[in-house]
Amino acid sequence: MQILRGCIALFVWGAFTFSTEIMLAQPEPQVISSRFRESVSLDVNNTVLKKMGSVRDYLSEQQWEDAVKILIQISDEYGDSLYPEAPGRYLRVSEYCQNLLAGFPPEAIAIYREKVDPRAKRWYEEALAGSGRQPLVNITEQALMSSYGDDALNLLGEMAWEEGQLAEARSLWRKLIPRTASDSPVYDTGLFHYPDTDLPVPEILARLILVSFFQGNFSQADFEQGQFRKKYPQATGRLAGKEGNLSDLLAEILADPSRVSLPDNRSELKTFAGHQTRNFKAAQPPEIGAVDWSFPVPLVWSQEFTAKPAFGFRVPPGLFPVVHQEHVFFNDAERIYGLNWKTGLPAWSQDPQSSPILYPSASHRVSRLPFRPVVGVPRYTSTIAGGRLYARMGSPVTSVAKDERLGLFSDLVCLDLDQGQGKLLWKISSAQLREQNFVWSFEGAPVVSGNRLYVVLHRGFPEVQTNVACFSADTGEMIWNQKVCLALRSIEEGVNYISHLLLTLGEDQLYLSTDMGAIASLNTVNGKLNWLVTYPSQDKTDKEELSNHMKTGLVPCLYDRGILFAAPQDSSQLMAFDAESGLLLWQRPWPEQIRNLLGATQSTLVVSGDRLFGLDRATGRINWKTGYHDPEGFGYGRGILAGDYTYWPLREEILVVHTEQGYLKRKISLRKRYGATGGNLVIAGNQLLIASPRRLTAFGTDGQIPANESKKISALSIK
Structure with missing residues (x-):
């Protein structure tokens, strides 16, 4: 593990220093002997x-x-x-x-x-x-x-x-x-x-201790307050509306943790990974009883892109549902579905024969597979904000082959959920973003802040280029478009490539892991780059590996209280940065492909791939790990943090692991007990939903009954 500039005073998680006035012991920084050859081209004048x-x-x-x-x-x-x-x-x-x-x-x-x-x-x-x-x-x-x-x-x-x-x-x-x-x-x-x-420096330091306290870092705030009392026992000033001795004022405030109201990202899953920080923890563990209902997702043309994913499946668990009030929504390349998560019936309808498809309104579309070969793993995400649903639709191809005959365009759509029961408000086609005969593609679903949305743009010619663009959330009109970097194309020009990059939104700043040698922070107001970090990129060109969902993940940066965690898919490194400055706090090589950054608590970062790991978020040290060495028992889909536990799906069961201590609390058999399979986990109310490759399954709280006796929506209703 490598720590850079570890002696620099950063007010973050636990390396609290008062500049160097109150100094904690820090590891000696390691010096980089030679600069690596960067795989991206940047706008350096x-x-x-x-x-x-x-x-x-x-x-x-x-x-x-x-x-x-x-x-x-x-x-x-x-x-x-x-x-x-x-x-x-x-x-x-x-x-x-x-x-x-x-x-x-x-x-x-x-x-x-x-x-x-x-x-x-x-x-x-x-x-x-x-x-x-x-x-x-x-x-x-x-x-x-x-x-x-x-x-x-x-x-x-x-x-x-x-x-x-x-x-x-x-x-x-x-x-x-x-x-x-x-x-x-x-x-x-x-x-x-x-x-x-x-x-007055002591007054500023006292405020910084309050920041730690109101972020929920109680033990850290206590430590900082003790150091402050030693250094400034007689300092006076104004704090939290009161005048007096600052140490006494701090002690009075810190004695009452009940006054802390932490940000609520523990209710509904509004986007990929639940929250736009990509860090979500449900307040309570779900109650898993019988299969309450099951919805068969039709196989569509775009899911035939990949030829040979693992375990014989032609499609990965690539659907990532979102939840809003009593409904759950998910999409593939062609359609957006809405269901009542309590009943499994179509959203806003009591008729099981009505269509659950919200978009497109026309149920027929002529679609064809691309002419040229395709590599990559198709995944489908959406975001709910302000009572609206935003989704990336159309071809999952983001880097089009040079001689591809079929127009592989993507759309960004906005549906009105609160007022229009899924009515289309606006749509932007990537064909509208044509530039000198080269067309941009939208990457994953956008993040939204206020009346603005932010999304990643990508194109493969004349160079591979990644941008971040800002649009009006009300009208879809572009506000700004910021170039991030250029890169060499890693696969031959005659192959279409699928990617699905997602932004992370933390404290009104944008963060992007490009998966091609760079991680960037951007200002939400004007799109200016705050900082950009490059790292040695492992050039992946193996088509089978790129198309194997067990070898690649969907891993945007994870933001939590000033720390940015990143696991780029073109690197074997797991990294933690000071989000404000981009300074590297720690990094460590990883023994296997990270496919999910599941969440960060006050002390633990949870990471999954073939197995599940809990790391000390302050140092990157592995505290615990669980899972099987047998490929049939590898992780299969995205897990979720709920209460004190992490629910982690395998192909045939779910492991329930204590998030902080790593012990196995429970195994939930899916195939033997319910006839179900693993997939991406979603919590809706007190129910657990599993989005497997071809089916969305909801587990209720009633007694356990055989899966074949559960309520189902007929596939005939999907037209």
Whole structure:
């Protein structure tokens, strides 16, 4: 396992430090001896690289005026491009310039402030006059090292705190903690520290302890409070609306955990992995009794794409249902289905002979298999937000073969669930995104925040390119389209390729694992890249392996309280990053293909592939593992966290494992007892649903009865 910059002060999960004023022991960072050859091409401006070289020359000669002048010019003209801050890690140029300035000597900082303070002062006065957040954001993005940068960080942190964006508040306030003489003499540009704030540091540190507490990290908050009392026993200030001794105020607040109301992502599964952070835990374990109802999913043309998945199945468990109120929805390439999860009847109907198909309204469509060969695993996801369902429909092919004769387009559709009983509100076809005769494809289902939705775009020619685009959730109109990276095509041009990339949304920031050598963070407002990390990509070209759902997974990043976990499918590494900065917290090689990041609790990260693993989320150390070495007993579908347990599906049974301690609580036999098979698990109310390759099965709470006596919807109703 490799830890980079482990000695840097980060206010995250458990490596709490007060900059280096209160310092925990950290592992020695390991140095990368040589830079790997990156598999992606990024928008790095050569002019910036040359000008940065000039800045370093001026700094070595202590020509502060010239160094500052060039930095301001670089930031103003090239601020949105990327700069290689360290091997394998890129920052936005404007952010890197501010980080670099923070390490300048006071006389150089004074020169910079003389030039930018008038502009920063104007923005700050606009914010105080009621112009909202944007003037403060302008300061933090363009003039953070001005005399008003610390005030902007402080006010933005207060706004984030009031809005419940605790991780954002932490990242803003953390930047106000200055470095001390005990830090490394070489300033590290990977993380920003405002060097000379006149704000009361103990008061800021006390707020950071409250962030830990209200994030539910009670033991960590207690530890931090103990360290704070030792360092600042007499410090006074204002905290949570009260004036007084800060240690006493903290002790009073921390003594009452009942005042903490954690974000609720434990109710309905609204998207893949349940929540847009890709981290979901149901409040209560499901009650599994008899098979209550079963819905046979017709085989459609797109599910014939793959020729030889494992265990003789022609299709994988590639359906990922979502739940809204009393209904469950799922889709394949052609149709969106809606069922009442209590009865198994079509949504909004008591007639078992009515059609459960919500989209398309016309039940017939002429579809043909592609002319050229196809590799990859088709998977189907959707997202529910604001009473609407958003799904990616059409051909699952995302990288079209160069000489493919069939138009392989994809659609993004929006259905009204709350007001229109599944009525189509709008549809965007990838054919509309044509650019110089090269067509984009939508990847997986979008994530949604407010009135905006975000989705990954992909194309295979003239180069393999991955973008992230933002659309209006109300109309489907494009707002911005941001290029992330280019890559070499890993399979020959005459083959169609299926992928299904999903974004992760955490604290109003977007995260994307491209599965081709890069992981990126983007701003939801304007699409600007916050940071981008590259890693050694394993070039997978074996068609059978790429088409085997036991060899590949659907693994978007998982966000939890400021930490981003990633398991790229083109790498054998499992990684954890500080989500705000992109700094690597830890990474470790993995013995088998990770197919699911199932969830993260306060102390444990749950990962599955052939077997199920529980890791210490702070270090990546494996605490426990369970499963079989026999391929017939490997994991089969996506499990779920519920209560204190993880429900993990195999092909013929479900294992119920204690999430923190890893002991096996129960085995639920599917095939022998119910005649069912494993698949992707969904909790709806107190019922457990299993989406297997060809069937959606609901287990009720009644006594156990044979599966063949359970209620069923006739396949004849699907027309």
